[in-house]
Amino acid sequence: MTDAAGRLSHMVKQALGRPLPLRLRAWDGSEAGPSTGPVLVIRDRRALHRLAWKPGELGLARAWVAGEIDIEGDLYEGLARISGLVWDRGESETQRPALLRTLTALRDPRNLRLAADVLALAGPALPPAPPREEAVSHCGPLHSLRRDRHAISHHYDVGNDFYSLVLGPSMVYSCAYWENPESTLEDAQHAKLDLICRKLGLKPGQRLLDVGCGWGSMVLHAVQHYGVEAVGVTISEEQAALARKRLAEAGCTDRAEIRVQDYREIDDGPFDAISSIGMAEHVGSAQYLAYARILHSLLKPGGRLLNHQIARRPLKNEDAYEIDEFIDRYVFPDGELAPVATTAALLEDAGFEVRDVEALREHYALTLRAWVTNLENRWPEATRLTTPGRARVWRLYMAASALAFEQNNIGVNQILAVRTTTAGNAKMPPTRGQWLYSTTQD
Numbered sequence: 001m002t003d004a005a006g007r008l009s010h011m012v013k014q015a016l017g018r019p020l021p022l023r024l025r026a027w028d029g030s031e032a033g034p035s036t037g038p039v040l041v042i043r044d045r046r047a048l049h050r051l052a053w054k055p056g057e058l059g060l061a062r063a064w065v066a067g068e069i070d071i072e073g074d075l076y077e078g079l080a081r082i083s084g085l086v087w088d089r090g091e092s093e094t095q096r097p098a099l100l101r102t103l104t105a106l107r108d109p110r111n112l113r114l115a116a117d118v119l120a121l122a123g124p125a126l127p128p129a130p131p132r133e134e135a136v137s138h139c140g141p142l143h144s145l146r147r148d149r150h151a152i153s154h155h156y157d158v159g160n161d162f163y164s165l166v167l168g169p170s171m172v173y174s175c176a177y178w179e180n181p182e183s184t185l186e187d188a189q190h191a192k193l194d195l196i197c198r199k200l201g202l203k204p205g206q207r208l209l210d211v212g213c214g215w216g217s218m219v220l221h222a223v224q225h226y227g228v229e230a231v232g233v234t235i236s237e238e239q240a241a242l243a244r245k246r247l248a249e250a251g252c253t254d255r256a257e258i259r260v261q262d263y264r265e266i267d268d269g270p271f272d273a274i275s276s277i278g279m280a281e282h283v284g285s286a287q288y289l290a291y292a293r294i295l296h297s298l299l300k301p302g303g304r305l306l307n308h309q310i311a312r313r314p315l316k317n318e319d320a321y322e323i324d325e326f327i328d329r330y331v332f333p334d335g336e337l338a339p340v341a342t343t344a345a346l347l348e349d350a351g352f353e354v355r356d357v358e359a360l361r362e363h364y365a366l367t368l369r370a371w372v373t374n375l376e377n378r379w380p381e382a383t384r385l386t387t388p389g390r391a392r393v394w395r396l397y398m399a400a401s402a403l404a405f406e407q408n409n410i411g412v413n414q415i416l417a418v419r420t421t422t423a424g425n426a427k428m429p430p431t432r433g434q435w436l437y438s439t440t441q442d
Helices: 002-016 046-053 057-065 074-086 097-106 109-122 145-156 161-169 186-201 217-226 237-249 288-298 325-331 340-349 359-377 381-387 388-406 431-436
Strands: 022-025 039-042 068-071 208-213 229-232 256-260 271-277 299-312 353-359 408-419
Touching: 002 022, 002 039, 002 109, 039 074, 039 431, 046 057, 057 068, 057 325, 057 388, 068 074, 074 388, 109 145, 145 340, 161 237, 161 299, 161 359, 161 381, 186 271, 186 299, 186 359, 186 408, 186 431, 208 217, 217 229, 217 271, 229 237, 237 256, 271 288, 288 299, 288 340, 299 340, 325 388, 340 353, 340 408, 359 381, 359 388, 359 408, 381 388, 381 431
Parallel strands: 022 039, 208 229, 208 271, 229 256, 271 299
Antiparallel strands: 039 068, 299 408, 353 408
């Protein structure tokens, strides 16, 4: 026995100035650390090579996706214990999580002794190739049509059967609305879609545009329950195929259409209402004002926009914002988050009047935990439908995101905005209750 766990624990304590806050088990069977709680398992010493050759979050992510590290026991507790070391973002290099600072500092010649100790324990080897689930090199200018299609395909064209397993029958891949914590996921997603329809004031005969329509759930709900005609656009071929199939099975193809189309290519407005649910995170900060202006131009005067979007906490120095390496390489390539105030200001700059903002942060934590449960309950099937590495990506991403919402590191908001008439008329009832608590048109 080499007592790899003991040696690693000593290195961690030396680097961080305090012990690792959970038990460690190494590839040689040795263990060290607290006797109770979750266990961080290093199954293969290749994980150390990844950290030595790519110090920081990306090295850790690659080791997780490759199955070389794992957490046994309560995943949420394990991630919570180490979240301050890995995921909490600071505003400067000195405020970054301690573990990431230390790993990144392995590049510094002053820390060659620590790097040498890690490599001595790992043994000699060339840099391991990244897991095949990692996004390939970005193609084309940032947020060009071609590059956005490539990024969306990486995220959404994983397989409709895999998404069905995780999301459940609703096929809604955004925050649900838990009117009752005991509600089922399906009930909560139905409530979210209905809430959006009521905020938009949908009525029979109106025309709805759903930007980033996913698998068509919003379009279906609005057509079936509110009698509208709807157009849904997505740039994922797989999403569009299933959305069209669902519309056909529901007998709604005469009132709804699903297109493979970028929002920048829509030219058949105006619409009475637009929903954008979990799509704007893909737009990018440089493109956001243009995105908002396009949506504004596609609405009739008095038309409403419901923008449902994840937000990050504001930074004192916004130039310090960095896209999470794990998210960028394995989940949402080129995805960017902005503070809710920034989003509201850009919508107003585009000509909208912001009428209502509702925070749903705690709702997304409940949603993500439900998705993780679905994934874990059908793990063998999930790995068969995609790859073991891809399933590990989603398990880590969703569980860590649930904690991030619970800890108020990120949030999600519904912004209701309106294109007023030239005279400034919003064409809305004067009180919030009159438009928010109206009933469906069944």
